[in-house]
Amino acid sequence: MEKITLTGDNLTIEEVASVAKDYTQVELSEGAEKRLRDARQLVFDLVDADFPIYGFNVGVGWNKDKKVFKEFFSQYNCNLIRSHSIGVPPWASTEQVRAIMLTRLNGMLSGCCGVAPEIPEMYAKMLNRHIHPLIPMRGSVGEADIGLLSHIGLAIIGEGNVEFGGKVMPSKEAFSLAGLEPLSLGPKDGLAIVSSNAVGAGHGALLLKDIEDFFTVADAIYALSLEGFNGNVSPLDDRNHKLRRYVGQRKVAARIREDLEGSFIYEPDRQKAVHDPLCYRDVPQIHGAVLELLQYTRDRLEIQLNTTDDNPCVLLEEKTIVPSANFEPLNWVLGFEGLGVALSHVSKASCLRLIKLSDPSFTNLPRFLSPAADVLCFCTVQKTYTSLDAEIRHLCNPVSMDTLSLAGGMEDMSTNAPYVVQKLDKILDNLRYIFALELIHAAQAVDYRKGRNLGKYSGAVYEKVRxxxxxxxxxxxxxEMIQQAHELIADGTLLRLLPRD
Structure with missing residues (x-):
């Protein structure tokens, strides 16, 4: 992608990944710029009429009963940014910062937040000139990430630190080097900057893409594992899967059949069991369930990316501003919670396949795939994947209902959205390590089945790992072997060998 034109209503997860990872340039559409101007004028009209508006001319949270006078608009909004900067490390990666900024920028373009047009324009300039505020990832309860997004606001007003040109420096210095000037804030600007779930949503968009890419690779590793196991291919038969009408299940089975095209595993073999253990037989169903949940979550997250979650909400056609609870992100948070559970099932199945690959009673291969009596081989590594699986099992516990009553009892619900996404990210990386181990075991097992043709893509994976x-x-x-195999999965090396949807 050379440049993405942002409209506020058609941003995709792929575009978020492109801007975050490939530094694709962004620009605002003419329609979005007009909405920003019209909404801003409406804000001033209502302020002039002394209409009490949350976050405009009255305070926020428990301070909603405190009036903010016109002459203090700039000071109040800057103070809001400073006082809401409450996060603690770890710091967001550069990719995550860019995804977060893009998510908030696109949300502003709906015209529903009434922000000064110069502010979303500054977000675009910062993205295009690679100025990245330091954003802490902890300090949000997931009912708008106000304590984290404030750090973007600090940079915009010339305070706080940013990463620019590979160095961390004061934002004022980076702006000067990039030919920019810090902005002054007016009514509602502070709230417009912080009142969004962009931290969880931006990180979540990157993570969904990573999970989708991982499963393309995971299916191919499973295919190689099935060859190493000399497993039964009957469970991959499309006649089975079309009877169930689960789209994901059928898609996974088709992908594995494509990975195994031309493999010896389709040849008649009297040594094969009629039925393999469920950790082998059930993979289309298990991985397919993940694909369907990914689609569910993607659909809901893309709604988040392309609609307002502002409070209050500017209604241009009605020329008014109304209180809103659209900062409640439970609809898509539940998808991420569910994905944690789903990936735990995937982890368990992979670990069980690893145990089976090391067991001669299932494979007719040497115990622990050892080439000689004096070689220990893969006996102790069972503890590694068992511990990783235990971590995943713990991390998949839901946290979206864990909350306290805050802000004088007014904010008594939350979702912990950023943490829900962060723990799923950790689950995914643990899963990469587990599949790295399955890849190592599968390649070792295949080597004992000499002279047999591997599948079109399982063979490509085998050649790369070897x-x-x-x-x-x-x-x-x-x-060292585990880390090398993990890197093949994590850096996209194996993904580039495989056909993609």
Whole structure:
């Protein structure tokens, strides 16, 4: 993508990833710019009429009963940004910062927040000139990420630190180097900057794309594992899957069949069991369930990306401003909570396949896939994937209902949306390590089945891993092998070998 024109209503997860990872340039559409101007004029008209508006001319939260006078608009909004800067590390990565900024920028373009047009324009300039505020990732209860997004506001008013040109520096210095000037804030500007779920949603958009990419690779690793196991291919038969009418299940089975095209595994073999263990047989159903939940979550998150979650909400056609609770993100948060549980099922199945691959009673191969009696091979590594799976099982516990009553009893519900996304991100990386171990085991098992053709794409995966990690013929540092296999998964090396939807 050369440049993305933002309208406020058609941003995709792929575009978020492109801006975040590839530094794709952004611009505002003419329609979006007009909405911003019209909404801002409405704000001033209502302020002139002394109409009490939350976050405009009265305070926020428990201070909603305190009046803010015109002459203090700039000071009040800057103070709101400063006082709401309450986060603690870890700091967002550069990719996450860019996704967060883009998410908030696109939300502003609906015209429902009444922000000064110069502010979303500044977001675009900062993205295009690679000025990235330091944003802490903890300090939000997930009912608008006010304590985290405020750090973007600090940068905009010339305070706080940013990353620019690979260095951390004061925002004023970065702005000067980039030919920009800090902005002054007016009525509602502070609230417009912080009143959004952009931290959870922006990070979530990147994570959904990462999970989708991971499962393309995971299916191919499973295909190689099935070859190493000399498993039964009957459970992949499309005649089985079309009877169930689950789209994800059928899609996964088709993808695995494509990975195995031309494989020896389709040849008749009297040594094969009629039924394999469920951790092998059920993969289309397990991975397919994840794909369907991914689609559910993607659909709801893209609504979040392309609609307002502001409070209060500017209604241009009605020429008024109304209180709103659209900052409640439970609709898409539940999808991320569910994905944690779904990935725990995937983890468990992979770990069980690893155990089976090491067991001669299932494979007719040497115990722990060892090439000789004096080589220990993969006996102790069982503890590694067991501990990773235990972490996943713990991390998939829901947290979206854990809350306290805040702001004088007014804010008594929350979702912990940023943390829900963060723990799912950790689950995904643990899962990469588990599948890295399955990849190592599968390649070792396949090596014992010499002279047999592998599948079109399972074979490509095998050749790539063997170009980095040789056959385990003597005991050596397995930690290094695990990290090498993990990098093949995490950096996109294996993904680039495979067909993508």
């Amino acid at each position: 170009s980095v990690i040789p056959f385990y013929d003597k005991d050596r540092n397995i930690t």
